[in-house]
Amino acid sequence: MANLSNKAALVTGGSRGIGAAIAKRLAADGASVAITYARGAAAAAEVVKAIEASGGKAVAIQADATDAKAVAAAVEAAVAAFGRLDVLVNNAGTAIPKPFEEATLEEMDQVINLNLRGVFVATQAALKHLGAGGRIINIGSCVGERMMTPGLVAYSATKGAVKMFTQGLSREVGPRGITVNNIQPGPIDTDLNPAAGDWATPQTENTALKRYGHVDDIAAMVAFVAGPEASYITGASLTVDGGTNA
Ligand code: NDP
Numbered sequence: 001m002a003n004l005s006n007k008a009a010l011v012t013g014g015s016r017g018i019g020a021a022i023a024k025r026l027a028a029d030g031a032s033v034a035i036t037y038a039r040g041a042a043a044a045a046e047v048v049k050a051i052e053a054s055g056g057k058a059v060a061i062q063a064d065a066t067d068a069k070a071v072a073a074a075v076e077a078a079v080a081a082f083g084r085l086d087v088l089v090n091n092a093g094t095a096i097p098k099p100f101e102e103a104t105l106e107e108m109d110q111v112i113n114l115n116l117r118g119v120f121v122a123t124q125a126a127l128k129h130l131g132a133g134g135r136i137i138n139i140g141s142c143v144g145e146r147m148m149t150p151g152l153v154a155y156s157a158t159k160g161a162v163k164m165f166t167q168g169l170s171r172e173v174g175p176r177g178i179t180v181n182n183i184q185p186g187p188i189d190t191d192l193n194p195a196a197g198d199w200a201t202p203q204t205e206n207t208a209l210k211r212y213g214h215v216d217d218i219a220a221m222v223a224f225v226a227g228p229e230a231s232y233i234t235g236a237s238l239t240v241d242g243g244t245n246a
Contacts, residue, residue, distance in 0.1 A: 002030030003227040008082035010034045010075060012065050012122055013092025015044035017190035018139060021215035022089055022222045023047055027056035029223050031087065034078035036063040036071070038092075057082070065092040065118035068125075075125040087135045087226045088126040090119040090162075095192065097199060100153040108154045115158035119165060132177030135226050136169065138162050139218070140182040142241040148206045149199065159184075163237050170235030179234035181225050186241025188213045208243025 004026060014023040014035025024047065027033045033051060037044040037060060044060035051058035059081045063074035079085050093115045096107045123136055130136070143152055144159025166182040173180060187203040189195035195204075195212040204210060221240050224230055239245070 002028075003223070003229075004087075005030035007086040007226075008032045008034070008078065008084045009087035009089065009226065010036070010078045010085060010122075010126065011089040011091055012036045012063075012071075012118065013038075014089075015040040015047055015060070017192060018185065018188060018215050018218050019089070019091040020047045021219040022091060023058065024051060025216070025219035025223045026087065026089075026226060027051040027058060028054065029227065031226070032057040032082040034059050034061055034074070034081060036061050036065065036074050036092070038062070038064045065122065066113040068121040071118070071121045072125040075122070075129065079129050085126060085129040086133065087137065088122060088130070089137045089139065089222060089226075090122055091139045092118055093139060093158075095152060095155040097151040097155075099151060103154060111154045112158055115155065116161050116165075119162055123169065127173065127178075130173075130178050133231070134173075134176075134178040135230075136173075136178065136180040137222055137225050138166055138180070138182045139222075140166070140184045140237060142184045142186045142239055142244045144182075144184060145237065145239070146245055148244060149202050151199075166237060167235045174234055179225075179231070181230075181233060181235070182237040183218060183221050183225065184237050184239040184241065185218050186213055186239070186244045188215055188218060190215060206244050207241065211242060213240065213242055
């Protein structure tokens with residue numbers, strides 16, 4: 001039997017990049033998977049198609065992660081589709097790289113609302129359905145712990161906050177048998193942070209392995225934390241970053 005048979009997961013921002021890889025991996029491990037997206041209906045449909053083609057179950061739900069009502073409705077839709085919810089992956093996130101003194105309040109609000117407020121609202125909605133064995137998995141960042149490249153001040157502040165959100169919430173819901181963990185990727189080749197982009201060289205140089213990671217590197221860690229062998233891990237920030245702290 002696969003690790004996640006008879007489990008249901010919701011992945012925010014599951015239409016592209018790391019979120020799409022997580023959705024596919026959780027489905028490959030036996031979970032039914034709901035993904036949310038903001039604008040990319042076609043990309044989300046492709047993810048669902050790929051999962052179904054491999055014999056899995058998936059649905060895509062349009063829900064801007066910053067819109068509390070839409071997110072709550074998405075959680076209810078996922079529960080209606082699969083009859084349960086066991087795993088929430090708070091993946092949707094963004095960065096607007098630029099020097100702090102040039103960033104507008106609007107840009108900073110955009111980053112805070114998606115990366116932090118979005119985590120709050122999805123988690124509150126999901127907790128109504130998570131029981132013993134439930135998993136909340138946040139996608140933070142290695143820059144939530146240690147800053148390496150300039151231009152990501154607001155972004156790293158939100159990811160540092162996600163790290164402490166993880167620790168704090170783990171204390172509140174631990175007695176119910178629910179774990180809360182934070183996966184901290186290093187540079188991963190996606191639309192948000194292309195390995196061929198202007199910012200790629202300093203990020204590559206900052207890793208011990210001298211290369212970008214792949215979306216599947218993060219999906220593998222999420223699958224482990226979602227699975228039964230991770231039942232005693234909670235409040236943790238687990239870094240998958242090619243050694244950016246080295
Ligand atoms: P991408 O930009 O490649 O993908 C983002 C995904 O989130 C898309 O599916 C997008 O769908 C969705 N999304 C964006 N805005 C919203 C929104 N408002 N509501 C709902 N969904 C939304 O990003 P990555 O895959 O690179 O990043 C995923 C997570 O990993 C983020 O939290 C990021 O901070 C984190 N991370 C990434 C790293 C990297 O190097 N790539 C490093 C460290 C952390 P749509 O287009 O439909 O809106």
